[in-house]
Structures are given as C-alpha cells and as structure tokens.
Amino acid sequence: MNKDEYQKLVKQLTPKENRVRNAFVAFLGGGLIGFLGQVIITILMQNFGLSMVEASSWLCLILIAFASISTALGFFDEWVTRVKAGLIIPTTGFAHSITSAALDYKRDGFITGLGANFFKLAGSVILYGIISAFFFSLLGVIIYG
Amino acid sequence: MDSMKFQNIYIEDAVSIAGPVEAEGKIHDFDFTMEDYYYHEKTFEQAEIKMQRVVIDQLLLRNHLVDRDISYLISGDLSNQISVSSYAAKYYRTSFVGIYSACASFVEGLIIGAKLLDGRSKKRALVLTSSHNLTAEKQFRYPIEYGAPKPKTTTFTATGCVGVILSKKESSLRVESATFGQSIDMGISDATNMGAVMAPAAAHTLMKHLADLKRSVDDYDLIITGDLGSVGVPIFREYLKASYGIKLKNHVDAAMELYYPEQNTYAGASGPTSLPLVLFGKILKARKYSRILILGTGSLHSPVFVNQKMTIPAIAHAVSLEVLS
Numbered sequence A: 001m002n003k004d005e006y007q008k009l010v011k012q013l014t015p016k017e018n019r020v021r022n023a024f025v026a027f028l029g030g031g032l033i034g035f036l037g038q039v040i041i042t043i044l045m046q047n048f049g050l051s052m053v054e055a056s057s058w059l060c061l062i063l064i065a066f067a068s069i070s071t072a073l074g075f076f077d078e079w080v081t082r083v084k085a086g087l088i089i090p091t092t093g094f095a096h097s098i099t100s101a102a103l104d105y106k107r108d109g110f111i112t113g114l115g116a117n118f119f120k121l122a123g124s125v126i127l128y129g130i131i132s133a134f135f136f137s138l139l140g141v142i143i144y145g
Numbered sequence B: 001m002d003s004m005k006f007q008n009i010y011i012e013d014a015v016s017i018a019g020p021v022e023a024e025g026k027i028h029d030f031d032f033t034m035e036d037y038y039y040h041e042k043t044f045e046q047a048e049i050k051m052q053r054v055v056i057d058q059l060l061l062r063n064h065l066v067d068r069d070i071s072y073l074i075s076g077d078l079s080n081q082i083s084v085s086s087y088a089a090k091y092y093r094t095s096f097v098g099i100y101s102a103c104a105s106f107v108e109g110l111i112i113g114a115k116l117l118d119g120r121s122k123k124r125a126l127v128l129t130s131s132h133n134l135t136a137e138k139q140f141r142y143p144i145e146y147g148a149p150k151p152k153t154t155t156f157t158a159t160g161c162v163g164v165i166l167s168k169k170e171s172s173l174r175v176e177s178a179t180f181g182q183s184i185d186m187g188i189s190d191a192t193n194m195g196a197v198m199a200p201a202a203a204h205t206l207m208k209h210l211a212d213l214k215r216s217v218d219d220y221d222l223i224i225t226g227d228l229g230s231v232g233v234p235i236f237r238e239y240l241k242a243s244y245g246i247k248l249k250n251h252v253d254a255a256m257e258l259y260y261p262e263q264n265t266y267a268g269a270s271g272p273t274s275l276p277l278v279l280f281g282k283i284l285k286a287r288k289y290s291r292i293l294i295l296g297t298g299s300l301h302s303p304v305f306v307n308q309k310m311t312i313p314a315i316a317h318a319v320s321l322e323v324l325s
Helices: A003-013 A019-048 A052-073 A076-083 A091-104 A110-117 A122-144 B044-062 B080-089 B105-117 B133-140 B194-212 B229-244 B274-286 B303-307
Strands: B004-018 B072-076 B095-098 B125-131 B160-167 B173-179 B222-225 B251-253 B291-299 B314-323
Touching (some): A003 B229, A052 A091, A091 A110, A091 A122, B044 B080, B044 B125, B072 B080, B080 B125, B105 B160, B160 B274, B173 B194, B222 B274, B229 B251, B274 B291
Parallel strands (some): B072 B095
Antiparallel strands (some): B004 B160, B125 B160, B173 B314, B291 B314
C-alpha cells in the first residue's frame, strides 16, 4: 500500500465531525453570550446612568473577568469544549486563552515562565488584530477621506 | 534476522500507579492510585518524578533489594529531554539508561533490558515508564485549562507509571522474544490522529516479528497493541490485511481497555503507560492467556515539526511474553 492509498484508507475510516451540529451549538452559545451582554448593557445604562460607549467597555471587562475567574476555578474549559466556537470567538475566548497559559507557567518564574508565555495563544490574535486594524483604517481613510 | 530470542529472562515483579481518571476507569487492580494530579507536589512535573520514585521504591522494598542490587535503571517518559526520568534517576546508585520511543518506550525498555541481561550475567534491570496527562498536554498540545475543541480522533494521555524488574530468577512471566521496529512515515501530518500515524508501524513490526521467527498470529493467544485507539484499530486491521495479508482475530488495543466511554477520553488512552497498565492490571491477572505479544506503538512527533507541517514518523516494538504456571 503506498502513501496515497493509505491516506484514502485513513480518510475513509476516520469518523467525521458533525459540522452542522457544531455550528448550531456555537451559534446558540455565542448568541447566548450576545444576549447576556445586551442585558448587562441595558442594566448598566438604566441603573448606573452610563452612556452606550461606557456601558460597552464595562461589559467587556465583566465578560473578561468572568471568563478568567471561571478558567482559574477550572470549569470554563469544559464549557468551551461543549459550546466550541461559541465561547472562543467572543472576548471570553481571548481571556480564557491568556488565563490558561498564565496558569500553566505560574511556577516557571515571572520572566521566563509567566511573562514569556502569557500571550502564547493570544499573541497571534493581538498581532494579526493590530495588522488588520491598520489596513482597515487605511482603507477607511482612502475611501471616506 | 533482526528479531531476538531470549533463553531465561523473566519479569520478576511489576508495580503500577494509576492516575485519578484511570483509577475510575475499567481497571481497578493497581498497586497505587492518585487522588489528584499534584500527588502532594508543587508542580505536575514534580508529581511525575514522585510517581517514578514511588514505583522504584516499592519494587525494591517488595523484593527485598536495595538500589545497588539493580545494575541498570532503564526509563523513559514523554517530557522534554526525558527530564522526569533523569531527575528521578539521580536518587539511585544505579547505571541509568534513558530511553525515548514516545508511547513505545516501555516495550523498547523491556527489549534493551532483556538484551543487557542475556548471556551469563546475573544482574537485574529495572524497566520503567511514566506519563502524566497534564505534563504531556502542556507540552504537546494546549495549556491545560484551555478548552480547545478536540476532534474525535484525539487520544487522552494516560496518567500512570509502571515499573518491572527483569532478572534470571525464574518467575511466572518469561520474556521470550522481541523485535525492534522501523521508523515508518506514511504521510500523515495530523498530530491529533495518532492512531492513523502509528497503525502502519504497528503492522510492519508485527509482520517482521512473525516473518523473522516463522510464526503466524495463531501462535499467540493474544496480541495487544499499545494505544492505537478507536480510530487507529480499524485502520491497523485493514492495513495489515491489505498490505501483508494478515488477518487478526485475537487482538485487543490497550487504549480501549482503560476508560469507560462516558469519561470523555475521545478515541481512548495514549502514552507509554497505557499498554503496561492494561497488561499488568488486567490481561495477566485474567490468567487466560499463555502466549502474549505486546506491540508498543509510538508517534514520534514533536510540536516543532508539527508546526513545520512535517509528516509524522511512527515506531512500534514487539515483545513476546510467555506465562508459565
């Protein structure tokens, strides 16, 4: 059996992921986070007299704190495994990736361990986030002047 | 012929530790079990070193030996630079042979040990492997608490440590013959599908073992593969049939014997301890089989080469065991 035939055999015998179901679960999970966010924004605006912009920032902080604390308490990863992309794509996923990396390296020293590995997973998001933000603003300037 | 036959090498004793998830699985007959992953230590790495030391100490104690009675300590694990084994070895006045064949390390150690003792030597060797789910996870995959969604092909590194004493002293378990495998790469680059990576290596070593010793699969009561998992097993059987015309009947895979399906371990157990935990915790205790072939299987990848999109080579080593009554 050559390599090509073997890859065919592997493909044939490897169980398929249920993409439709995963997408649906992620849609519901992510939607729930969005809904929760809207509820919090409304509460902040009505009860604390914050503007929409201020309330959004506070919401972001609340979600980040919630994801980080529940990662440290050890149950957030199980939720992510179940809800999949629904919890990874929102800001909760970003906080989760940083906290989990920090937990891994907390005993390996502040500089060589914690500091060096803090953005192990989130680094790519930050780097490519900044690069694409730059190009999109450039595009905005070109189009809208 | 590359395969070897041994005249009078025996496994004198075996000691095993199982991790918290393994202890709640299908097998309950381990010497020690861990309540949590820290095992009263500060870090997971230190916990794994302690696991090795507990196994070595228990083997020495139970057989009324001291460390100097052991001529060779042959051990391996999954940590970078097999540092867990090296750091554990420093506590013993014994020649230390550090080995790495990923999840085939236990069988590799058995063969090296048996070969070192072969001939007239009256020495003893202690063969040991350990793996810890969280030290391996941290190193090979994502941070421990990161809940990355995993495909169904993923295996779950078993936590445990198993050690055996090899010697000339007659016991009920004889190391009869052995075959070292070749490093085989069939073009799979997906490190989350190690079953598919390792299946061709397992098939090749089995074929080589049978051809070298002029045997057929029927000469064995049972053939145990290490950690092919629920995805690797059908690929292994199909490949064996298509490439070498060998039909397997009496085969079990250790990866599928350790956990219950509801334990969320995806395609089953992996790691160098998966095979010996099942062998000593279940198969030998059943007293049903007298000729057993163990096939340790290892995926020889590193995170660096996986990131560089290289296809993954795999290895399998075989040892034939004879149960004497």
